[in-house]
Amino acid sequence: MKNETLMPTAPPITPVEPPRLRIQDVGRDFHTRNGVTHAVSGIDLTIERGDFVALIGRSGCGKTTLLRMIGGLLPPSAGTIEVDGNSLWRGSHVEPSAVTKLGFVFQESNLFPWFSVLDNIALPLKLRGMGKIERRERAAEFAALVGLAGFERSYPRELSGGMRQRAAIARALSTEPELLLMDEPFGALDALTRERMNLELQRIVLDTNSTVVFVTHDIPEAVFLADRVVHMTPRPGRIRQILPAEFPKPRAVEVTTTPEFNEIVRILRRDLDEEE
């Protein structure tokens, strides 16, 4: 390379990290007896590392459908979903390398009743072929992280609803996912337990530096937890607005009484009430 020195110096290439999650023009139709329903249509959303995004909307707005598409449970009819720059879906099949970066928490804990808490948390590791001793050690760490130390050997049926959801969260976290997807995880809990679980979730997310997409229909919950609240409207499910909720973290319950917090809640409530 003789004339190397003669070449103009190239601008330094800054490696652009792809966003954690990039959703482009995603839609989903359901074919029913009465024709085609557009459950979700034209969704564009980009989520960066460490973001906590809440999806909120009335029932039927497609928020759960969208989350299931992101989670590899339901193939989209249109558009692309990329995790760390890699496409999640190839037709109606999930890309294993992309789906292994996800952790999913369902509305029901969906713990396996025949496994102890520890073995439930260790299940994802077992499926990945990790040895028994190692995965149980890891699972015990995550049980402690979610506040279930001392309950490792209990069966799910012996736990309260809140504790079961803690175990479900630990199970989702056990593989240290790049992206944590939560579908109304506290929807079935009473108000007091729910408030405590929100604080716990915030702590866990900060401890693990997780990126989260969180579906809920509870406005204060969304504003309390999220950096951005994505408001979806039904028929077809679209994004209506994205409101930032920029409060320093960790947030205490007291943040919910500040005027700034209540202003966001007020806007969301007003706009949600407009919808029939």
Added chain:
Amino acid sequence: MSPRTLKMLPWIVTPSLVIVIIFLWWAIVTFFNVNPFIFPPPQAVAESFVQLLSEPRTWSAVVVTVSEVVIGFLIAVVFGVTVGVLLGKIPWLEISLRPLIVIAQVAPKVAFVPLFVIWFGFGLTSKIVLSALLAFFPIMLNVLLGVRSVEQGHREVMTSLNATKRQTFFQLDMRSLQPYLFAGMEVGIVLATIGAIVGEYLGGNNGLGNLVVSAMNSLDAARTFALILLLSLIGLVLYLIVNEAKRFVIPWHESVYGLRTATA
């Protein structure tokens, strides 16, 4: 009622009822002067029972009958699980075979004994086949139901974890169907016992069923009663073994766990 009382209850009620029944039996037979050839008094049955236990041929008959039941039952479990899982997992197979399954299920299988004797001889095999056949249906149908009853939410967990079909089968399907399998086995072990005994009644030269027939032929009602008592005890022990296995294999299940907490 306190849990402790609840736990004690069967230990008080069962012996009391047995005593009352035996007393009534004795009273009726004595006061109505029933012919002992028709209805022997309890003490005669007890005597016969003790006599029965002292005979070596009783014990060899017990070994024969229990072997038939256990072998037949195990065959039924293996085939019941295999067929149940296949039919549960392959809907078109189940749909196309359904009429035949229903016919086979309602057919009085005991009526096949003469044919089994022709095909498999007077030995153990014909009884084992009848045992297995009787126990097969409840086990297969329960397993089929179990495979179909896997919770959708659990399936989604496996999907979200990118589990292979094989992993889902062993970690989820096979686990979910265990309570159903045990429900089938509890019915199956009783039917397997009936199968072996009926087989011995109709085409046997050995086993407890055969002893019942010869006691009957010599018009020894007390001995017949004693043999029925012994058969019931064997049936009870076999059932308890299956039941105990259930408590060991699925301690988490409502049917086991609920009982434990209710009586603990």
